[in-house]
Amino acid sequence: MNPSKLKASFYTLGCRLNQAETALIGNTFRQKGYELVEFGQAADVCVINSCTVTEQADAKCRQLVRQVLRKNPETFVAVVGCYAQIGAGALRKINGVDLIVGTQDKLRVIDFIDDPVKLPEPQIIRNKMTKVPFTIAMETMAAPTTRANLKIQDGCDFMCSFCVIPFARGRARSRAFWDIQREALQLVEAGHKEIVLTGVNIGTYQFEDKTFLDVVKMLLAIPELKRLRISSIEPTTIPKKLIDLMADSEVLCPHLHIPVQSGDDGVLAAMKRLYTTAEFLQFIEHAAKRAPEILIGTDIMVGFPGESDAAFQASCDLLQNSPLAYAHVFTFSERGGTAATRLKDKVSPKSKKARSAILHRLSEEKKHDFYRRFLGHQLRVLTEEQNERGQWVGFSDNYIKVAIPSEKLSANFLVSVRLASITEETGIGELLVSDKSEVR
Ligand code: SF4
CATH class of the missing domain: 3.80.30.20 (tm_1862 like domain)
Structure with a gap:
């Protein structure tokens, strides 16, 4: 099978470290020629990077697996990370899970998917976790639209x-x-x-x-x-x-x-x-x-x-x-x-x-x-994405969430704003530079 025709989707549960690791795993799939698609879209492989910090996190993971399989029973489902490490027993009981990879090997989950053909029984990879310093040998390929x-x-x-x-x-x-x-x-x-x-x-x-x-x-x-x-x-x-x-x-x-x-x-x-x-x-x-x-x-x-x-x-x-x-x-x-x-x-x-x-x-x-x-103060905001009102949303240096009503911006601009007002969820920033020039 030609992997360049294959699609992969990803879902991250839990902490920021898991988010970082999902991005790294995504890169390994890209390097193998997979097309990365949004979670929820039809995909040949779906990787769920799991969390086990609470019972709810475990339950959410099991629920997600079932959701993926209900929507697309042919998707090859791999569960990796913390819950895969200690909850493999519960995960393997879910009909349709193909691969369970614990913490030690999660970043190289791609190595265990030669051909994403569904398996009658899940393959479980749970090697001993090392204590030695590590390196992460892979190229960063994510588009620089966010932090x-x-x-x-x-x-x-x-x-x-x-x-x-x-x-x-x-x-x-x-x-x-x-x-x-x-x-x-x-x-x-x-x-x-x-x-x-x-x-x-x-x-x-x-x-x-x-x-x-x-x-x-x-x-x-x-x-x-x-x-x-x-x-x-x-x-x-x-x-x-x-x-x-x-x-x-x-x-x-x-x-x-x-x-x-x-x-x-x-x-x-x-x-x-x-x-x-x-x-x-x-x-x-x-x-x-x-x-x-x-x-x-x-x-x-x-x-x-x-x-x-x-x-x-x-x-x-x-x-x-x-x-x-x-x-x-x-x-x-x-x-x-x-x-x-x-x-x-x-x-x-x-x-x-x-x-x-x-x-x-x-x-x-x-x-x-x-x-x-910080009302009335000048803040430096890095734009990340547009909200449903078309405002550009990002965070200030001191992590105030700011929405900027401006059509001139795009993602990944570091701009200067004045915090003009506050809504339920965000601050509203007035752009202090009228063109796209950025400020330090
Ligand atoms: S044991 Fe858990 S809560 Fe305590 S410092 Fe380590 S990760 Fe944090």
């Missing part, structure tokens, strides 16, 4: 008691320093203006004598790179010098997502987190003082075993009374094999739901407060 995710690290050694990631993704390992530089240069040359660093626990990056800060400095030294953004980073791993760089650099975005998980020290200890709320607060207050425009977001988990009303209130107070600008709210669900499954004092589903709703509301308010602070 580029750059994977620098994988796995985690922290073993938080609720988290299945160390089992799904293995122990911490870092990408070779020179290999990160190689891909970054390639991305910039391909036209990407913004790079977002991704990994499971990027602050623990260590390759020979190079640390996370060295990676950041090396990337900031690339002259044509306009923006560098750091995605999620664990509280105890952030070098203070990073905040100095954010305050002083035009390229390093003043934006951090630091998962706190709870505002109660007892819950944090039971979660086996490595800091207290006071330490967390001290750090983010320092960051907000040193880099006043910084946006700091967080993850908060509700319903962890032993989370009393007072402990939940402490999480609300932390979000309310700190420089945090939003919280992604997660509801605790037991993951097989994790230490938290043995904890008592479970929180009822009803309380979990109510707590989640309260924190969601609070987070929305905080985000609006943060946006309001």
Whole structure:
């Protein structure tokens, strides 16, 4: 069969690292001559890059597989990644799944699809995950219309008691320093203006004598790179010098997502987190003082075993009374094999739901407060896509979502706007440059 006639579609569940990896997997299919089509369109192969962080993520993956097969029973279905790693038993029971590839081999899923002919039984590839540094030997071929995710690290050694990631993704390992530089240069040359660093626990990056800060400095030294953004980073791993760089650099975005998980020290200890709320607060207050425009977001988990009303209130107070600008709210669900499954004092589903709703509301308010602070300010926005009203939507350096009503723009323009107003979901930006010339 001639692969140049074949079509492949992809779906990513879960985190930004998965998004980065789906892009890499997509490139391997392109290189083999496949045409990449939107998920939902008829395709010869469909790859689902799965997530297993919660029970809902597992269920969503199974539901997607069934959806693909219902629509197009002839599609060769491959499930790769975290849920494929630890949920292969459940996945293989779904009639029509052809290939299940765990974490170690997911990026080379194409190697297991010589000829996408449906199989009576799924092939399962689940090799032991290594601890050694890695490289990613492939060309970047994605069109430079959005931010580029750059994977620098994988796995985690922290073993938080609720988290299945160390089992799904293995122990911490870092990408070779020179290999990160190689891909970054390639991305910039391909036209990407913004790079977002991704990994499971990027602050623990260590390759020979190079640390996370060295990676950041090396990337900031690339002259044509306009923006560098750091995605999620664990509280105890952030070098203070990073905040100095954010305050002083035009390229390093003043934006951090630091998962706190709870505002109660007892819950944090039971979660086996490595800091207290006071330490967390001290750090983010320092960051907000040193880099006043910084946006700091967080993850908060509700319903962890032993989370009393007072402990939940402490999480609300932390979000309310700190420089945090939003919280992604997660509801605790037991993951097989994790230490938290043995904890008592479970929180009822009803309380979990109510707590989640309260924190969601609070987070929305905080985000609006943060946006309001910048009304009338000049912001630099990288355009990504057009919304249904024809406005160009993108993010400011400090991650304010801005819609720009202008017909003159297109994707991947770095423009200067004045934040004129705020709607439910975005800020509205007035273009400050009337032609397509970009600003730094
Ligand atoms: S730091 Fe904790 S929550 Fe984050 S991936 Fe590692 S074990 Fe999971």
